[in-house]
Each structure stands twice: as C-alpha cells, then as structure tokens.
Amino acid sequence: MVLASMMGFGSLARESGLSFGVSVVSTATVWGLPGQVAFAELFAVGAPVLAIMLASSMANLRFLPMSLSMLPLFRADERAWRWRYILVALMSINTWALTLRHGPAMPQEQRFHYYMGLCITCLTGGLIGTAVGYYLATSFPFFIIVSLIFLNPVYFVFVFAGARQRNCILALLIGAVLGPLFHLISPEWGLPFCGVIAGSAAFWIDKRMKAPPGEITP
Amino acid sequence: MTNLSLIGGMWGLLILVSLSTYIWRAGGVLIAQRIDPNGAVSQWFTCVAYGMLAGLISRILLMPIGILAETLLADRMAALAVGFFLFWIFKRNMLPATIGATMVFLALTTLRSYGYL
Numbered sequence: 001m002v003l004a005s006m007m008g009f010g011s012l013a014r015e016s017g018l019s020f021g022v023s024v025v026s027t028a029t030v031w032g033l034p035g036q037v038a039f040a041e042l043f044a045v046g047a048p049v050l051a052i053m054l055a056s057s058m059a060n061l062r063f064l065p066m067s068l069s070m071l072p073l074f075r076a077d078e079r080a081w082r083w084r085y086i087l088v089a090l091m092s093i094n095t096w097a098l099t100l101r102h103g104p105a106m107p108q109e110q111r112f113h114y115y116m117g118l119c120i121t122c123l124t125g126g127l128i129g130t131a132v133g134y135y136l137a138t139s140f141p142f143f144i145i146v147s148l149i150f151l152n153p154v155y156f157v158f159v160f161a162g163a164r165q166r167n168c169i170l171a172l173l174i175g176a177v178l179g180p181l182f183h184l185i186s187p188e189w190g191l192p193f194c195g196v197i198a199g200s201a202a203f204w205i206d207k208r209m210k211a212p213p214g215e216i217t218p
Numbered sequence: 219m220t221n222l223s224l225i226g227g228m229w230g231l232l233i234l235v236s237l238s239t240y241i242w243r244a245g246g247v248l249i250a251q252r253i254d255p256n257g258a259v260s261q262w263f264t265c266v267a268y269g270m271l272a273g274l275i276s277r278i279l280l281m282p283i284g285i286l287a288e289t290l291l292a293d294r295m296a297a298l299a300v301g302f303f304l305f306w307i308f309k310r311n312m313l314p315a316t317i318g319a320t321m322v323f324l325a326l327t328t329l330r331s332y333g334y335l
Contacts, residue, residue: 001316012285022228029236034274039235041284049225049234057238062274067246072255084250086245092228093271111289142288143327149286151320153278154298158305158312158319160272167261171268179273180280191277195270195309204260 001155002094002122003129008148009036010133011140016044020134027130028123031092033152034059061192063088065199072102073111080112090119097159139145166209170202289327297323 006027013023018040030036035056042052074080074087095118103111124218132150162174175198182190225231253259256311278286286294298322308314328333 015278019228022232026232026235029232032239032240034278035235035239037284039232043231048302049221049231053234053238056235057241060239061242062267062270063239063242064246064249065263065270067243067256068250068253069260069264069267071247071250075250075255084247085244086249089240091243096267124254141331143324143331146285146289146327147320147324149284150289150294150297150323151316152276154301154315154319154323155312156271156275157279157298158301158315160242160268160275161302161305161315162312163268167265168268172272175269175272176276178269179275182273183277183281191270191273194273194312198269198273199262199264199266202269204263206265 001125001151002092003125003132004148005033005152005155006126007133008145008152009033009040009084010130010135011137012037013040014134014137014198015131016040020041020131023134026129027126030056031123031126032060032088035111042085043135048100055188058188058191062093062195063091065195067091067092070096070099070103072100074115077108077112080115083112087115090116090123092119092122093156094122094159095119098157101162106195134173150193169205170205174198174201182218226248290321290330291331293323296326 009027010023013026013036014020018026023040026039030039038041038055039052040058042055047055070091071084071088071108074084080087095115098118099111099115102114106114137145163169163172175194178194178198182194184190186193222228222231225234249263250260254317281287282289282293282294297319300322303316304318305312305315326335
C-alpha cells in the first residue's frame with residue numbers, strides 16, 4: 001500500500017523538478033504524503049521558500065495530536081520512552097492507526113517491537129516506492145498515476161472505517177463532514193479548526209452519552 | 219522561481235521543510251510528557267486527531283488538489299461505494315475494500331481516457 005502510493009509521489013516529484021535524491025530523502029524526513037505533495041507542487045510553481053515551509057508544515061499539523069495520543073502507549077516501557085523523539089519521527093497515519101488499534105491489547109514491552117517493525121516496513125516500502133515512481137514517471141499513463149494517488153486516501157478510509165471506540169467514530173463522522181466545508185472557508189486553517197471542533201464535539205457527545213441520566217449538567 | 223541560492227539549494231529547502239514538519243511531532247512529545255496519559259486531555263487530543271484526519275481524507279476525496287482534481291467526483295464516489303460494499307461483504311476487512319475501490323477507479327479513469335465513457 002505504502003509502496004504504491006509513494007510511487008505516485010515519486011512520479012509527481014519528478015514532474016515537479018525535484019532531484020532524485022531530494023525526492024527519496026523527503027519520504028524519510030517529511031514522511032507524510034500531504035506535506036510532501038505540498039512541497040513538490042509549490043516547488044513546481046516556484047513559490048517562495050517561506051510559503052513552501054508554511055504549507056508543508058500546516059499540511060502536517062495533524063502530527064501534533066497524533067503523537068500526543070500515541071505516546072501514552074509507550075510510557076511505561078522505559079526503553080521505548082527514551083526513544084520517544086525517534087518514535088514520533090517514524091510515525092505515519094498508517095503506523096499510528098494500527099498501533100492505536102492493536103497496541104493497547106499488547107503487553108508493554110511488545111509494543112515497541114511491534115511499532116518499530118511496522119515503521120521500518122512502511123518506511124522501506126515508501127522509499128522503494130518513491131524511487132520506482134521517480135524512474136517510471138515518464139512511462140506511466142495518466143490513469144495509472146492518478147489511481148496510485150487515489151489508493152492512499154481510500155486505504156485510510158477503510159483503516160478508519162474499522163474504528164470501534166464510540167468517541168473515535170463520532171470524531172471521524174463529524175470530521176468527514178466538516179473537513180470539506182471548512183476547506184471552502186479557509187484552505188490553510190480549515191483543517192486544524194475542523195479537527196478541534198469535530199474532536200471536541202465527539203468528546204463531549206461521548207461523555208454525555210456515558211453519563212448516567214440525572215448527572216448531566218452541561 | 220523559488221530562490222534557492224540563500225538556503226543552500228534544493229537540499230537546504232528539504233532540510234527546512236523537514237524541520238517545519240518535525241516541530242509538530244516534537245510538540246506532541248513535549249505536551250505528552252506533561253499530561254496524564256489516561257486523562258480527559260489525552261482522550262480529547264485523540265478525538266482531535268481523528269477529527270483532523272477524517273477531515274483531511276474527506277477533503278482529498280471530495281475536493282482534491284493537483285492531479286486527482288482532474289478526475290470526476292462521480293468516479294471517486296462510485297469507487298468508494300464499491301469499497302464500502304466489499305468492506306461489508308468481507309466483514310470489515312480493509313484489504314478487499316481498498317483494492318476493489320482502487321480497481322473500480324482505475325477502470326473508470328482508464329475507460330474515460332480512451333473515450334469509452
């Protein structure tokens with residue numbers, strides 16, 4: 001999955017005029033498709049340096065709540081905790097979603113191995129994908145490249161469709177509705193606002209549903 | 219053209235972009251160290267993360283930017299509908315759903331670029 005969607009990025013990067021080395025290394029150091037796409041597309045149109053930094057940074061703002069919600073899983077394992085700044089650097093939507101789903105059921109000391117294995121597999125796939133995509137870019141027809149790019153969001157739709165916790169499901173549903181609406185209002189700030197509002201609403205509704213009748217005092 | 223001479227070329231730009239991305243990840247660590255991992259704040263942040271990701275993905279599918287914007291909304295939605303149908307048939311298994319949806323999308327865009335649709 002990661003390999004195929006990073007092939008899409010590789011071909012995009014080549015068309016944007018990024019060098020092979022920069023494209024492949026960006027997969028490892030930025031490690032998040034929306035930020036990388038912003039980087040490649042803005043570079044292609046010759047945007048100012050500061051604009052490229054801001055856009056790719058904003059595209060990856062989601063990593064703040066993501067790393068925050070994942071780290072508690074590793075807190076009790078002293079060795080994993082020492083590596084916390086590395087753990088978050090390796091985190092992607094994929095490894096985050098899977099770790100959040102399977103991690104809590106695992107013994108503390110197993111989570112670190114599970115997570116590292118997952119990250120290294122995904123990163124390797126991503127690096128190979130970027131390299132292959134970069135070299136094959138010119139020989140792929142439009143419908144192949146666009147399908148590879150489509151694969152990535154679709155995969156995440158079904159990763160999240162498997163969520164089971166009520167507050168997470170609520171946040172996903174509200175977020176999915178608000179995301180496009182907020183984007184229309186502000187393409188730069190729409191997403192963080194969407195996250196905070198959808199997340200807070202889901203959190204609050206979930207708490208109200210859990211509270212026994214009579215105790216609800218808003 | 220992006221002014222690369224001051225920042226050490228394309229590699230300099232990559233370093234700046236990578237650092238501006240990493241600050242969010244590191245920020246998560248800094249806050250995580252200061253809050254109760256099982257407390258309400260931590261739960262709220264998880265909800266925010268889910269809300270943000272759902273918003274991002276639904277925006278990409280409904281209002282894509284870049285190359286995906288050149289495809290039809292109807293094709294993307296048809297592919298997604300097939301995906302959800304497979305997801306339900308295969309008892310919440312994401313692999314057939316993802317592959318099925320992508321195959322439908324590939325078929326539709328291929329047929330369109332050859333003028334059959």
